[in-house]
Amino acid sequence: MIRNVGRTLRAAAVTALVGIALAAAPANAAAPVWETLPQPVDGDRGAAYILPFDAENAFVKMRRGTCASCRMSEKLWQKAGSTWKALTPPADASITTLTGTAPNDLWAIGRVDTSTGVFRVNHYDGTKWSGNLSPDTQHLELTAAEAVSRNSLWAVGNSRKDPGSTPTVTHWNGTSWNTTKFNQIDGGLDSIDVRAENDIWAVGHRSAGGTANDRLQALALHYDGTRWTEVPVPATAKVSTLLTEVKSNGPNDVWVAGYILDERGLGEPRTGAYVIHWDGTAWTRRDVPGADFANSFAVYGGQVHLGVSGGRANLVRWTGSAWEAVSGIQEGMNGVAMLATTPDGSLYLAGTSGWDSIFGGRTYHLQRLAAPAAR
Template identity: 30%
Template sequence: MRRTFLKVTGSALVGGLIVASGGPAWAATVTQVPAGQAGTIGGFAGVDAVSATDGWAVGGNGNGIVQRFNGTRWSIVASPDLLNGGANSWAFLADVDATSATSAVAVGQSTAASGGEKTAVALRWNGSAWSRQAVPKPAGTDTELTAAKAFSASDAWAVGQTASGGSTFRKTLAVHYNGTTWVTTPTTSPGTRTNFVTGVDGVSGNDVWMAGYSLNLPYGNRFRQSMIQHWNGSAWIQVATPNNGSTFLYDVAAVSASDAWAVGSASNGGAFVIRWNGSAWNTVAAPPLASLNSVAARSGNDVWVAGSDAAGAPALANWNGTSWSVTPVPTGGGTGSVTLGAVALASPSTEWAVGARQDATTGNSSFTAFRIA
């Protein structure tokens, strides 16, 4: 299968926006769009779009931060104080998913200032305000949520991990929102040392995938194994997945009951991509990148991934059904680096990629968003 790596030929500053230039060397046009900033640190971890002119992005700056796109720029929107007036020392929102302009969920975690206990966080947008919702948490446990998928205002999933009594052994965690409360559902935790779930997606409330990785004892072991579980409407079932050396899965995107994609990285091959064909997950051609953090798919012939190249530079890639085309992301020059945390579909011809930029001189970081067209 043909693989095409397209190199940057330049970038230009237009009206305060960094825009990719250089003609046919670009697989897509990437424009950096202004985002709200809060303090000297910050970055996006999740993004979702209602339309080309309305979207949500979440992350943190030591507290949970929510921003909304109004068609021109991203701006910070009032949301609950996850630090609870100082009772918590750190908080972060990891993902957001919206079903309409009046319904969205965001998830993450907060860390207690005393003892460091982690508590999973879920927020809900009702069209006028964000509110915090209770998430089940047995006493003495750490809980955190890393990804969310909403099907309607009364049907949403959030996934992550949990640990008991200060233990380093983490188990998978899945909670379901039924329109009133979040309810924990049983999941499988195959790793004997730790289990991480970092992505969730589905085509219906009875067909949901979550993806991550597991690690087995002994404690010196560094060999991760890919992990995917499927919700069939009544139970989460682990499904066999390929590996290529030590393998991480970071995200999953479902197109239909017989087509889904999961991405990450593998020690024996850099970027790692597997695809569901309705009966099994199989390794498929990956773009020539070092790691993939996120995936979004319109169809089996239009799949977007976000990650980084071998030099650590941010990059996007698109699968057209035959081959991958890779677009480096303009960083605007200067010192520092940009990391992409998530990619999402905004319209039939527009995507969003969000992340963080870190200044190499000061160490400060900032919220960064790119529109792809």
């Protein structure tokens, strides 16, 4: 049940946005030592996504084929020590979104056939796969999810309606689903971050009407354990803005990223990777200069890190006043697609180099940075 959505925000939430320059790393800073992770040999493609648990255990999603006909396939592998095992999900499963808490607690979520529009939710217990556990196979599209424990999975997306769609959050408690639909909003949710069961952020977009260039605007929601509240994001005039990533580093340190559609509405950003920061009172613009897209957040060593693509640096961290390039990652990489941390404090990344996805010229990279030494 939705309660008091959007009623408790202070007017200061719509303060002016400020751009930030990219800082150079200090000349005397020790370069981090990255470990290149081996990947399962599987055709001419590599791991496009990693879900790590510790240095020994992880799941990776591989992309296969040369895409000569633009028909890519995906395959799921499990890492246990130095051993790789191919996993075969149910035929009607999708591995678009992966989340889990352990090698025997994996969720695979996505849509297999775009013509049917039916989303699947399947669970792997280390031995066998469940059938489709989706709470609504007719209307609910789930675009992101986060497993908190074996008995707690949060997922976001939208419920289709005619016309439009409704932003939707659903929670699995180990036996059943509890679904919240924001019926007063036309839009959808694309990312979720669960800092605690009473501190959850979800972001996406809402329909703002208007012209084709500004028909969508940013949408941010927060859950305090009792109710969901909309946190208004300043509108971007004359362009559409969509939020695709969120990471909370505390109640007064929330990072959100997305992109702005250009004047033609083709999805190319107008001003670079769109990033905003919530300090508990107001949003401030924190774009990454020169980068096209902001792809994934992670907190490593107490600092917020961001993987980007199309920029001078592909991995940056926030110093408190500016974005700083992180050195030591694979040379020639042109994008860090995802970041993840494990309970021991290690940072993992999945990135790419090369641009020719049609003829098989793109290479996928997996790297790990061990937890920083205790001070």
